[in-house]
Amino acid sequence: MSDATAAITAYWDDAAAxxxxxxxxxxxxEHTRAAWARLLRSWLPDAPADVLDAGCGTGSLSLLLAEAGHRVTGVDLAPHMVERAEAKLAAAGRAGRFLVGDAAAPPTGQGRYDAVLSRHLLWTLPDPHAALREWVARLNPGGRLVLVEGRWRATGEAGAPYVAGAESLPWQGGVTAGDLAAAVGPLVSTLHVEPLSGEAELWGGPVTDERYALIART
Structure with a gap:
């Protein structure tokens, strides 16, 4: 593991609690949970589908996927995040497969998925374009790529300054919908963007920055 990867892993392990x-x-x-569940239903194929949650964190979206009847695989670089995701689904009596590894190149072998979901991960990656290509390559024909992203403050999601060197990340501070659509467009057959900034129930209150979902099909 490189020094940079070790620092990133430690950051998110520390943030897990x-x-x-x-x-x-x-x-x-409940209203926040219900709002996310509603959107996931509208973005994803009908259940049961094989869904990869790239950068699953503590597994909150993975749990919603499992509750909707999907077969979910979650990948996260931070072992403590994966531990919490596993515990969260187990406590709810739901099945899920969770792996510690680089969400930009998920360690899932030759597995293919009906959908790949990622939320607020791209800004942390040293090569987000490579991750997008990798995720699209993991999709079955007609599969869906669902990216929940935005453009926000230049700090970590936990509210503290991110790891040393983060200022050089291509999408540090997030990515605009226009820039992400330009990156994804050549990789897929169709895509559309749904603005989410005005959906206060998703975020626990009003937000003033750019937040959106990009939904694409291969």
Whole structure:
């Protein structure tokens, strides 16, 4: 493991204990949880589908996927995040497969998926374009790529400054919908963007930055 990867892993491991305190991370409020469940139903294929949750964190979206009847595989670089995801689904009596590894190149072998879902991960990656190509390559024909992204403050999602050297990340601080659509467009057959900034129930309150979902099909 490189020094940079070790630092990133340590950052998110340290963030795991308090990660779910954010309303859109833990989904502890029923209205927030219901809002995300509604959107996932509209974005994803009918259940049961094989869904890869790339950068699954503590597994809140993975749990919603499993509750909707999907077969979910979650991947995250941080072991403590994966431990919490496993515990979250087990406590709910739901099945899920979770792997510790680089979400940009998921360690899932030759497995193919009906959908790849990623939320607020691309800004952390040293080569987000390579990750997009990798995710599209993991999709079955007609599969869906669902990216929940935005353009926000230049700090880590946990609210603290991110790892040393993060200022050189291509999409540090997030990525605009226009830039992400330009990157994804050549890789897929269709795509559309759904603005989410005005959906206060998703975030635990009003937000003023750019937030959106990009949904593409191969």
């Amino acid at each position: 308090s990660f779910d305190d954010e309303p859109d991370h833990g989904l502890r409020q």
